[in-house]
Amino acid sequence: MASAVVFAYHDVGVRCLSALLAAGLRPRLVVTHRDDPRETIWFGSVEKLARENDLEVVTPDDPRELEPRLAALAPHFLFSFYYRHMLPAPMLAHARRGAFNMHGSLLPKYRGRVPVNWAILRGERETGASLHEMVARPDAGRLVDQMAVPILPDDTALDVFRKVTVAAEIVLHRSLPALLAGAAKLTPQDLAAGSYFGGRKPEDGRIDWRQPARRIHDLVRAVAPPYPGAFTDVAGERLRVLRTRVLEDAATGSGAATLSRDAQQRLVARCGGGGILHILDGEWGGKPVAAAQLGGRPVPLGENA
Numbered sequence: 323m324a325s326a327v328v329f330a331y332h333d334v335g336v337r338c339l340s341a342l343l344a345a346g347l348r349p350r351l352v353v354t355h356r357d358d359p360r361e362t363i364w365f366g367s368v369e370k371l372a373r374e375n376d377l378e379v380v381t382p383d384d385p386r387e388l389e390p391r392l393a394a395l396a397p398h399f400l401f402s403f404y405y406r407h408m409l410p411a412p413m414l415a416h417a418r419r420g421a422f423n424m425h426g427s428l429l430p431k432y433r434g435r436v437p438v439n440w441a442i443l444r445g446e447r448e449t450g451a452s453l454h455e456m457v458a459r460p461d462a463g464r465l466v467d468q469m470a471v472p473i474l475p476d477d478t479a480l481d482v483f484r485k486v487t488v489a490a491e492i493v494l495h496r497s498l499p500a501l502l503a504g505a506a507k508l509t510p511q512d513l514a515a516g517s518y519f520g521g522r523k524p525e526d527g528r529i530d531w532r533q534p535a536r537r538i539h540d541l542v543r544a545v546a547p548p549y550p551g552a553f554t555d556v557a558g559e560r561l562r563v564l565r566t567r568v569l570e571d572a573a574t575g576s577g578a579a580t581l582s583r584d585a586q587q588r589l590v591a592r593c594g595g596g597g598i599l600h601i602l603d604g605e606w607g608g609k610p611v612a613a614a615q616l617g618g619r620p621v622p623l624g625e626n627a
Contacts, residue, residue: 324398324419324502329353329385329405333483334451336366337491338403338424343375345498350395352379353388355406364480364548385409392416399501402456403490411458419504421456424494426486428468429454430516433461438483440519441473443544445536448472449482451490453497455508460518464508467497476567478546524550529563531579531624534572535597542566556581556621561611563591565603572596580620589616591623 328349330339335354342349352372357363372379382388385407392400393416400417402409403424414421427437429452441449450470455463469492471485500506527545529538529552542552542563552563561581572595579594581601589601589611604611 323347325350325395326399326401327351327353327392327395327397327417328401328403329407329409330368330401330403331355331406332368332404333365333487334404334424334426334490335368336371337487338401338494339368339371341491341494341498342401345495345502347498347502348375349377349401350397351388351391352377353385353405354379354381356381362548386413389413389416400456408460409456414456414458420501422453422466422501423456423461423463424490425452425454425461426450426483426490428452428470429461429465430511430513433513433516433518435519435521437519438486439479439522439544439549442477442479442482443540445540446473449486451486451493453490453493454511462511462513464510466501466506466508467493469493476543478543478565479549480546527552529554529624531591532594534595535568535591535593535599536571537595538591538593539566539568539599554623556606556623559607560605562605563601564605566591566599566601568597569600570598579623581616581623582620583616592620594624 324347326342326347326349328339330352331354352368354368369379389412392413397417398419400414400421425437427441428450432440438449448470450468452468453466454461457463469489471489473482497506527550529541545552546564554561569590577594580592582590584590591599591601593599601611606615
């Protein structure tokens with residue numbers, strides 16, 4: 323039976339480790355992260371799954387400290403499933419039959435960090451999961467397999483991430499027989515046809531009301547809870563915009579951005595780049611926002627506030 327060392331975290335890590343176990347491949351070592359107490363932990367625990375299956379699990383701050391252990395184990399395979407650190411080339415070299423990573427996009431598009439969030443932010447209509455060979459350059463190795471999932475117009479990052487998790491499990495499950503038999507066909511990526519994106523910070527959720535409604539809606543979806551959320555400052559107080567729907571698209575014209583109550587008593591934002599958003603959920607000054615909080619006159623947004 324082939325041997326493996328697994329680096330994994332998050333829901334994709336849980337489901338992909340489960341797929342390995344279902345295929346009869348019990349990793350000799352599982353490497354994961356300690357949960358950060360400053361982070362909202364809304365996803366499954368790789369450590370818990372590993373311990374439930376009597377697997378050895380470690381949580382190093384720096385995975386490079388495990389290189390001597392990897393050299394001693396000399397596994398056939400090394401897998402990375404949403405592990406948050408890049409593994410350097412010397413570590414990858416200890417996998418005798420290959421090192422493989424599961425990435426949450428349709429590579430070569432959206433290489434790099436938080437690919438699901440970036441795909442939504444940029445208005446994509448699909449993304450997916452890709453199993454690829456790990457090399458020194460991030461997300462650049464040959465493809466084993468990938469699977470697309472749709473991004474619906476009102477899907478949040480959490481909605482899409484759940485689809486990507488299922489796609490990742492399917493891709494790994496159907497790829498494992500060929501990988502274990504040494505018969506997998508690997509396809510080089512055309513990196514020039516793709517894209518690379520870095521990480522995002524909470525401040526990146528600040529709304530630019532000069533943008534059209536659709537662009538702002540995509541931002542809201544991309545950073546909606548459990549992520550930090552989109553926000554703006556209105557009348558000296560923080561307004562978190564957590565869920566929106568496009569009522570009118572940018573073709574309806576542009577002008578000064580305002581927040582108001584419409585004839586149907588809905589809380590709406592007229593966007594500077596054109597279009598109208600219905601704000602379905604949010605917090606203003608730490609309290610749930612409602613149209614009733616507004617008087618009869620529109621409240622300026624963005625540069626006009």
